[in-house]
Structures are given as C-alpha cells and as structure tokens.
Amino acid sequence: MNRATVFALGLALAANSEITFAHDPLTHFDLSREAAQKSVLGQANTLADLGFSKAVDDETQKFPSTPGDQSNQFLPGCLHGKDLNILQLIACGSQFEDVPGTRSFNHFFDPTRGIPLTTIVGKPGTVLGLPNLKSPDWTLQDPSSEDAGSAQEFSYKNARDYFYDALTAPQQSGRDANWGKVFQSIGQIIHHPQDMAQPQHVRNDAHCDSPLCALANVITLGTLGIYNPSRYEKHTSIGLTFSGGPVRQVIQQLASTADGNSVYPGPNNANISVFNTPRKFFVGAGKGIAEYTNANFVSQGTNFTFNNGVAGTHPSYSQPVPGEANPVRANSTRLFPNGAPAGVQAACNFDLANCYLTFYSTSGTDPLTGLPFTNDRASTLSIFDQDLQAKVLQTDPSTGQQYSTERIFALNRFNFDAANQFLIPRAVSYSAGLINYFFRGKIDFVVDPTNASQLLVMNLGTEPMKGKFRLFYDDQSGSRREVPDAGGTPILWDTEVILASARSAGVLSAGGQMTVPAFPAPQAPAPKKPGEYMLVFEHAVQRRALSGGPRCAEPHRHLQNRSVGPAGAERVRRERAVPFDAAFLGIVRAERHRPAATGR
Template identity: 25%
Template sequence: MKTCLSSGIFAIFLILFTITGSFSCFSYEKHDHEKIHEFILNNHINGFSIDEYLRCYLGLERGKDEVIARTWWISFSGYELSLGRPEEISVLKCFTNGGRYEDNPSLRSARHFHNPLLQWSEAGFKELGSSSILWAQCDNQSYGKYSWKDVRSYLYEALTASSPDEQTKNYVKTFEGLGRLMHLIQDASVPLHTRDDSHMLDRKNYEKFVTKNWDNKWLKNGEDENESLYTYDETVLGILPVPNNLLPIARIVDTDRYVGSNPDVTINQPTGLAEYSNANFFSRDTIFKTNKFPYPSRDSVGSSVDMPVPDPSDSSRTVSRQFFVKTCHGDTGYRLCTVPVYDEWMTMDSMLDNNVYDDYAQRLIPRAVSYSAGLLKYFFRGTIDIESFAVSDTGGEGGAQLIVSARNTSGGEDGLEEMSDGSIELAIHYWPADDKYQYLVLPEANGVGTIEREPTELVFDLGDNPPPIFAERCSFYLVYRGELGAEKDAVCVGHAANENKIAMSLPEAGVYAQLLSEPDRPDSQGFDHIRILAQNVTDGGVEMPDGSIELVVQYRVSDYDPFTPQISYPDPFDNRVRYCTASTDIRSIPRDRPVEIDFDLGDSGVPLWAYDIYAYVVYRGALTLGNELIGEYSQAVGFRDISEPTPVTVVNHTDKVNLFGQWYDTGLDALDAVDGGSSGNGNGYGDEHTVFPRTFENVYVRFSPDDGIARYASPDPGRHNYCIPRIRAGRYVQSYVLSDYVFRLSGSSFSTQRTNPLDMMHVAYKQNLYTARGVKRQVEFNPDTGGTIFRIPSPREIRGVNFYGYPINYGLTKYPEQSLVSLATLYSQMPDLRDEYADEE
C-alpha cells in the first residue's frame, strides 16, 4: 500500500493550519477550477473531446450535457416539509463539483503539493504531507475515495451495472472523481504548490489575483498561432519506469528531468507541469531564494525595464514601474517580478504585483488546461471498435450465442497500446417496456482475455431468455478490464447501438408469411418464407448502398398446441429462445422508398407453434453521406414485433338456415317450411329463398396493411393471396399468417355449387372488408412489478372450433328478412364444424 502521510507529525500541522487558515487559500479557488473544467469539457484540447467520447463510447446522447442524476432539496418550515424542485446533475456538473470539492476538507487540500526537486516521498507540503502525485494514486484516501484506482473502478461498475440506479451512482462518482484528479494537475501549475511556499494567509497571492481578475483569455491557447501555450506532450507518459511503481500519469506532474541545474529542459523537452512552474516562476516567499530553488535566479533576468502600469490611486492614469523580465533559463519574455526599491526612507525587495501575476496567468493557466486535459485523455484512451455482431443458434441445449467482432483502437492507430490478460464482458441495455431500461451483463464465453488490433471474435452466451438484441432501443457496451500498456487495471469500452435505422413494414400482400395448412410437425415446421418491406430511415441523409442484408427471427417454440386452450399453462421460459436467419441477393436499402425483400428460410423456418416472435433486418456494409464513404464495415438494424402465428378461418354455415325465427337443417325440411307456408307458392321448388346447402367454389382471400386503403379480394392477379377451391356446407378451411397486430382481411366467392336440383336460387357472395387482429402470445416486461407477463390470446369457440379474430363467415340469410334471430342461438344449436379437408367419415 502506498504511503499517503509522511509522518504522524503532519497531523499536528494540519490542526494548526486548520485553526489559522486554509490550504485552499493558496491553490486555485473553487471558482477557477470550475471555469477550467468547463472550458476543457466544452472544447477540443490536445486532439481530444470528452464530449465526443461520451457520445460515442458511453452512449450519452447529449454528451457533457447529459443529465445523469437529479437531487431534491428538502426544507422545513414549522411543521411543514417542502420538497424543492429537483436539481439536474449533468456530466459537466459532476466534473465541476469534483473541481470544487477536492479542496474540502483542508486535510485533502494539504496533499496538493509537489516539489519536483525532492524525492517523491518527501515532495509534499513541508516534506511532511503526501505529494500530490502519491495522493492521486493512494490506495486509501481519507475523506472520500477518489484516487485513480478508485475512479477506474467506478467507471467499470457503471459500465457493468445491473440497474439504471447503480449505473447512475457510479457515473456520478466517476465524473466527480475525474474532476478531482484534474484539480490536482491544475494545482501543479501554481508556484505556491511546487515551491513549498507556506505563505498561507497572504491575501495578495497569485491565486487570489486570478480569482478576482479572472479573464477567459487565459484559458485559450495564446494569441500567437506559432507559439502554443498548450504545451502538454503526451510522450511524458512513456518515460519509464516511474518511481514507486506508480502509473505513468505521475509524469504529467514530474518527469524527473529537471534537477535544479537545467531549467532549459522545462521548455525544450517534454516536461512535467510542476517542473515548469517550479523552474520558471516565483511564489511570494521564494523570490530569488536560490538556496532552495536555484531557478529563476538573478542571472535569469536582464536589466530592469520601465513599463507603464495603471495608477493604483487613479485608474484613468498610468505610472511607470520597473520590472525584471525573464530572458533566459527556461521560459522567457514575461515580467518575473518588480525591481527592488531603495531610497533613504525605505527598502523594498522585489515583489509580485498584479501585473506580474497577469503575465504568470497567461502562461500557467493554458498549461493547467492542457495538462489536466491530458490526464482526461489518458483516462479514456482505452477504446474498442465493435465492427459487427451476429446471432448463432446451433439448436443445442446451450441456447443461442452472440458473436461480436471487435478490435482494439486504444491510443489511435499510431499509439496503440496492447490489451492482455484481462476480462471481457458485454453489457446490454434494452427497453422492453415504456418506462424502464433493463440491463444484462454477459461474460465472454470462450475465455478470451485480449482484444487485438485486428478484428477479434468474441462469443457471449445469450441463455434461455435473451434480450431483443437487435431492437431499436438496445445498446451494447463491450467492456475490457485488465492490462493496457503500462496500466495493469485499465478499463476500455466499445459502444454500439442501432443508430443506423431500417424501418420494417408489411408488404402490400398484408402478411409477412402465410401457411395454407397445418404441417405434420407443427413444433418444427411452418413458415419457410418471410417477405418484408425495408427502408433506410437513418438520420442525416446516410445511404446504405452496398452491403449484405440478413433477416434474423427470434422465437420460442411451445411444447403444446397453442391453439387449444389449456387448463393451466407451463412456464413460458421453460422453452429456450431460438433463431433462424436468411440472406438475400439484394445489396442496398434505399431512403426514398421501401424495398420488398423475400427471405427464404428453407427448412429452418418459423414453426407454427412458435411464440415470442421478433423479426430483425440487419444490413452490414458501406454507409455513405453524399459522395463520402463514412463507414466501410458499418451495421444498420431494423426491428419489428410481428404477430405470432394467427389462424385465418373461412366458414361455410349453409348447413343451417333460419326460417320464421327457427333454425332448420338446410334441405327438404327447410324447403317444406318455406314452400308450404303462407308465404310460399307451393310449387315444390326452392325459389322463394335459399334453403339448400351450398358448396362454395373459388373462395379468394386477401390480406392488406391497415393503412386506410380498401383492398377487396377478387380473382384478378395480385388481388388475392390465395384461393380455396371449395368449402362444403358445415365445413371450414383454416390457414395461418404472420402479420402485424392489426391488418385488413377480405374474402370473396363468385360461384357456388348447388347440391339439389330443387334449389332454384342464385347466390354470389362478396365479403366485406374486415379489420383483423394478429395473435399476440408473448412474454412481456411488467413495469409495475418488475416481473413478466405472459400474454395468452383468448379464442372464441364457434361450433366446436376455436376462432382467433374475425373468421370469414358464409351463411344463408334469414327468412323472412324482418324475423328476429340470435347469432348466439345459431352457434349453440348448430352442430360442430368440420375441417374441409378432413375425411368424410
């Protein structure tokens, strides 16, 4: 364990300093750290944008402005309790809070010192307090755990959280912790912190000047485009080994190159920020104290220079003041201090006035920006590119697997750092309901512990209850924890979400698939073709011109006939999730119109007894914007929650007819009732009303989308899905479809076959257009209980047959027309229907 206190005596100093003042009074004020943090998060610094990183790798759509937590203020007045409006805590707010809180209490701020001329174990405040370098990597910080190691763990816990609340808590600690670590780097630009100056109660020091006279121009990279003030050079991280076996971030503060005799090294070579501020600037008690700090020295300045400065007694006037301007030994060209004043009345040594402090700020604050931004870039350098993901279902007991292709992009193409000997997990965030994300974390199944620069295949077992992995609101976080370059416990992440979108919809045929009869093995046979309309609806004009297109269907299979109601139902999770896939020769998905794609599933189609069905279209290939290729191996996904297999039934009820309010079997008895009655003509023929059973021939059935367009079935090509050759009286024909949960249904028959020569009536039936309902048999998330609901459709039993939705009924009209008849009575008094294709016997 690293030592965070150099001596027990330090506690006595802390008590004394707590009584007499505050350590934070000679570091940048809280206000200043906030402004520096805000500037870094709002800009590209050192070629890195934290805002872009948050969007691309952590999936925070609003980047630094993403609200990740809310706090409520509670106040009491008398006996009343008031709950104030919630304060939204953004990522940016967490960072600035970290910049503010790191100085509290003083016991923490006392560890914000580092003298680069001493051994690191002695480089803290008065050689007793812990150096800021050691404090940043201390395993057991007091008054809050925000070391580099702690913050690394918070990031890992956020990425692999099992719930949104757990993720929120750890994201807040991650970003606040980074704000604290950046605070330590920024303090290394303050000469008081690097020259061991205890001038605590001085209210006219550099830090107080900065706070009182803050100028946003100090944050910027200077006005001379040829002279960068953002001097941080990330090659300092490669200066190894690091004392005390610390991480390379220590080199951001101290490279051990400046040893007190070589100040030019702080300018002409990559250097630590503490070395630069120590060798080139004064604090109030260390002006030309070369016995302890050799530079700057008297030889670092030339002769005095007269400069006009504002008159302290009249701001509208100027007076002349003499300054020493730094001319050598490191950085040059700025006022280092005033020239001593000697006269007969008094002697005034060199001092640091506001004019000097302004020159200091113009050099030190830009470096505080670039160096602390460099720490941020190093923390988030571990990146992974998820190139593709696909589902593999071998049909075995182990269930489906998700195959992910990923590569290590840490540090960019030129500065790649190797991953080795780590753990790899996949966090999946998906939204199965309207108000709550679900989180799932899967370990890599094959024991792979590294991700190479070239694409690496990773396998994750999805188990028996996988999430809808290709759904629109589904995100993947590939998390590596382990060795990355010189860091033994780094955290790297890759993020993929279905941002490139494909809209899936019903084709004009009104169904995705149809099955005209029940197969011999309905638990393994069923729909072998699925037809879908696909259209590119990605934001921003992105095109999908050339790539592979695959259909993935996710489902479970019932182990009982799902069309027969059960007394009790087994656990739907007892049946594992399966997948079937199919590809197509079509290579592009247009933006201006949908393209209809027919996927041939072959023998691995969707069984008739399937439930929990979801369909996905996955495009993998080129993405373009205008004439520019923006992705060569990109992926786009479409998702559709389609219906479960839905029976569509056509029924011939002409074995019964209602005459004078009573039901008759069609045939001679019915003929006698009509022909021999008071309204009959007594000629022995059925010419008053249809009273004989009919066989319907060429029944045309048509499905269509529920889009407001009326499409009726007819014999014309393209105006029916299929034709039923015949349906005899008292029989039915049942087919099955996969469609949307709402679609349109029409049936028409233009010819009937008379069954008796006494039947003299002509009958042609044209079916009206129905709104049909697809069967929903699904396991759904219940947001009220946090559990699941198994949706089971309720059929209507009509004449011994279970009907789902609206059957197409063909029957005989009542006679006379004004007579009353109950449909319920019809069904209760009529014999069971028979399947048209069942044996006569």
C-alpha cells in the same frame, strides 16, 4: 505543545471548509470547464461512443453529485447531492476538491526534491493527524503512490472503479450514481495539474489565509509554517490586471486560447509515448506540469536573491535563473494607465519620476514545443527597499536554512499577469490532456469477414490488453445482464486462453485482433433493444473499465432460431476494462453491419 492540543487543532482545521491553499474555486471552475470542453468530451461523437445521447452541457442529461460539505466559495449551483450535467460535474468537482480545506495539504508537490508540503517540523498535515501526500500520490493512487486510505474517494483509481460499476451495475440508478462519481472525480483529479501550474504548489511554498491557520502558527510558535496568505491567489481571484481589467475575465480569455490536444495526444500523436502513465503528466523527463512550473517560475517565498550587485537564484532551487533587468519608472503609464496607487506613491516618497520598478526576466525552452520563451516580468526588485544595501538574513520556511540578500525581490500584479500568460493555458492543456488520456484507446467488435460464425475483437489502440472480455445487454426492465453462450454460461473470452499460443502469449497486442465464436441472441429475459450489446474487458490483475461505441437508435431485430454475432445489430455498444496505467477508454466508431447468423 501536547498531543491533545494538536488533535484539537487538527479537528478544527478539518472542520473548516474555508481554508484556501489553492487557486480560487472560481478559477478552478473556469479552467476545468474549459478543459472539459476542449478535451475529447467536447467532441460530438465521444459521449455517443460512451452511450450518451446528449452533449456535456445538456440539462436533460444529469447525474448525481456525491454528498459532501458545502462552501460559500462554490459557484452558485455547485452543490453536493444535486443532479448536474456532465460539464457541471467536472467543473464543480474541481471546486469540491478543496473542501474540506485540509484536503489541500495534499495539493503540493516539489518535483526537484520529491516532497509534499513540508515545513521545518515536517509535514504539517501529519503533525495534525491528517493526510499530507504528494499531489500526484493523492489524486492518482497509482501503484507507486503512498496510500491515502479512506480519506480519498475521488482519485484516478477511484474513478476507474466507478467507471466499471457505471458500465456493469445491474440497475439504472446504480449506473447513474456511478456516472456522477466518474465525472465528479475527473473534476477533482484535474484540479491537481491546475495547482501544479501555481508556482507555490511546486516550490514547497506553504500558503493559507484562514484565521485557523494563523492560530495554528501561534499555537506551534510559528513552526507549523502554514499561515502565509497568497498574494498570487488573491490577485487571481479578485484582483485587476495591470491594464485595469478584471482578472477573472482575463483568465477566462487565456483559458480559451489553450489547445486541448497539445499535451495528449500531442501534435500528430507525438506525445502518446511521452505521457504513457498518468503520473507523467506531473513529472517525467522534464515534461510534467510540475517540472515546467518549478523550473521556470519563482514564488512568493522562493524568489531571487541579490548579492554583490548580482541577482541570483533562490538557494533551494537552481532554476529559474534571473536574466536581464528592466527598470521602469513608477510614473509610467505602461504600468499605471490610471495613475500609480497610493501605496506605490508612498513607497516612492511621492517622487515617481525617480522611483523605479526593476523587473527581471527569465528565459527557457518550452519542453513541449522545443521553442524558446522569455518572461520579461518574472520578478521585481521591491520598491520598498531601494535604499537598503546591508545584507538581510532570510530563512527558508521549509528547511530552516538561512541565506543572505542585499535587496528584496517581490511579486506583484505585473509578475502575476505575466506568469498567467504562460501558466493558465498550460493548466487547461494539461487538464484536457489528462481527460483525453483517461478516455483513450480504441477497440472494435465485428463479424469475421471470412467466417460469419466467428467474431473479431480488435484492439485498435496503442497498448496491449491481457485479461477477460465479458458481454452484457439490458433486459426489458432495464436490468443489465451478462449474455449467455449456447450452453447458458455467461460469455467469457480470456486472452490468456484464446491467445495462449500467440507470439505475445495471452496478450491482445496493440493493433491486433482475437477470434471468438458467435453467440445466440439472448431470449430470457428478452432484451430491451435486440442487437445492442456491451463488451467489458477485465484486466488479468485489476478490475478496471473502458467504454466505447454508441447506443443503437434503431437496432436490427434478429430472426428467431438463429445464432447471431454482435454485428447483427445495426449499431453495437462496446465497452471494456483495463489496468490502472493501460488504456482506459476504447472509443469505437460504430458501423452498420449486416446480420451475421449461423444455425444452432
């Protein structure tokens, strides 16, 4: 195949927005919506701490989504270039992550081999001249990630930059545009832990049902290996459960059972030290979502084998190990309460009483809770080869390795429904946990109770801070400006200077505080709301942002010819910035303070 053909094929795939490698867009919408509501963003005080006056689903508080490709797979109302509320931005953002479809080349990660989507010819995206990164590399773009370049604008790293600009942009329109990008990016980020809860995405099992993927396989003589429609995703999007109910309704019910705090911060904050970087939500000490799914669930192309009368693992994966076999007659009303489908009847030669579906179980220990669990329907011996006893050679599509099996294992809706009982709540919990992590941390900004001419910047979080604090206010035109000190210079409180002689030189330690001088209330231009300030922290290495503290509803008006501290307002808005893997959001419960004043 010549390079021109490869290039043309790459362009065709890139232009096709209907390629589906991941959960159905409706599933991502439902999981992300539930995760956002179960995260700290669903708590009444969190958005107020960010400076917003309305809840996440309030239709009067909207921000613009970015321009982009539309898709008929999007839920109605999920449109690029449209003002959406915060909940819609997150839920729709999770749908946007799959369009154009070639973004999905970056939605795979095999934690046992540390590889992205890979076939016999290598990375299919790379072959086609497109990005093909590991899922956490693509969505995080942290210091250990392969660089995604200009193809990625909605990573964790991007979201932090948008957050900083949402806090500091001079004009309200710029701040609103960046808030839209923040919440849309969060939706696109949490799309990835949801994909990591789909076994094919963590066991290098390529799947695509687009005609263009089929064409790509034909042109590459099958070596590209990406056309392989996913029965799991088709079932999840349009199928029926074993009891006959619509799957989407069941998935919504399963999602509603998830605990938004079980992953991060965990029970009694037990997981704060476990998930102390965004990457550890994917892989880390066996507790990442990719590790959990990879070790405990088989996929369509990496199923069990059966040789010499014994079920075994797939040759590329040592886990999960098949457990007990459980034969169930095909005429069982437990399986088919409304009667066996025609295809099953034909496969059983219309003798359902002597035809069995043999389910195999798997067992393990939940890495989060430490409790044992059993999946009674992890996989099924195919009813289509019950009389087959000769060895069959199969080929691993990612390595070309051949292996034998005397019986074929298959996955059906019973297996998918059983897996969903574990994976759907887990996907929501990890998504909510990553949102909680994004908006974690606590700071405070108060008058020194022992000296009213001083202020205390307090780090109430669990991580140290090293860098510069800047102070902002909004003038009467709505423009955001830095607060000047008595000499007219913008306020800058540098931990490396102020805390140079501290035990941890230059660092505001977790639980520590830093003394800074009070400042005169800004006069020209006059503030829109006297006494309302925003404190932004810039890390010593990277510019990143954190925010906390509600807007003041009735700010205290300071006396003229007075020098005041930020606690001179009845309520003070406080915001900050931190490095990539440090606390990103400082949520502060504002308290009423008496005005602090000193003479000029």
